[in-house]
Amino acid sequence: MSIFxxxxxxxxxxxxAVGLFVWKSYNRLVTLRNRYQNSYSQIDVQLQRRYDLIPNLVETAKGYMAHERETLEAVIAARNQAMSSSRAAAAAPGDPQAMQQAMTAEAGLTGMLSRLMVVSEDYPDLKADQSMQTVMEELRxxxxxxxxxxxAFNDGVTLYNTSREVFPNNLVANTFNFSFAELWQEVTAEARRTPRVSFS
Known part of the structure; x- marks a missing residue:
């Protein structure tokens, strides 16, 4: 055989060899992206369940909390904002802007639900109501x-982001526009604090 x-x-x-490497890296990135997107769909299912429970909670509370109309309306408004943001995030799981909006809206909803729980403490009959207890247990x-x-979503995103950032996979990721995926993080200072427990 000649030198040529x-x-x-x-x-x-x-x-x-380069083609096989690109093929393998590309397929791995697609697989990891699909996994974390599927993980987000599991969050979405549970968030929808939460959104569906909130009107039941508010309706139950209305009968007892006639003077707390503003709080109840704020809970519904926060629920609607969270639902809207969640739909946008579900359409683009991992997208930093959509995820940030969803996390912020969820933090607002969580804050309003906490406020409702604090206010409901002033209504012993509401706390004792069987419907309220059932809805609260389902929410928990x-x-x-x-x-x-x-x-699970954050684990999937971390694996995907790590895979797209390591060399030489980053060459394939950049070439085929595999963008960074955002983790789901708590955005409130209260969420980062350790709960204070008092038995006194």
Whole structure:
């Protein structure tokens, strides 16, 4: 075999090796992106369940909290804002702007629900109401499911982001526009504080 033939063979082998690397890296990035997007859909399912429970909570509270109309309306407004932001994030999971808006709206909703719970403490009959207790238990269960789904989403996003940033995968990621995905993080200072427990 001539030198020209050997050089040509080596060149073809190098091109095939690069092509296989690009193919493998591209497919891995697509797989990881699809996994974290699927993880977000699990968050979305639980958030929708939460949104569906809130009107029941408000309706139950209305009967007891006639003087707290402003609080109840604020809870519904926060729910509607969170639903809208969640839909935008579900359309583009991991998109930094959509995720930031969803996290902010969810923090607002959580704050309004906390405010409602504080106000409801002044209404013992409301706390004792069986419908209220049922809705509250369903909300607690849903919050736990949301937490687990967020953890799975963040794990998927971290794996994807790490894979797209390491060399030489970053060359493929940049070439084919595999963009950075945003983690779901708590945006309120209260969420970062350790809860204070008092038995006195």
């Amino acid at each position: 033939g050997i050089i040509l063979l080596l060149l073809v082998a190098a091109i095939v 269960t849903t919050e736990n499911k949301i937490s687990f789904a967020r953890q």
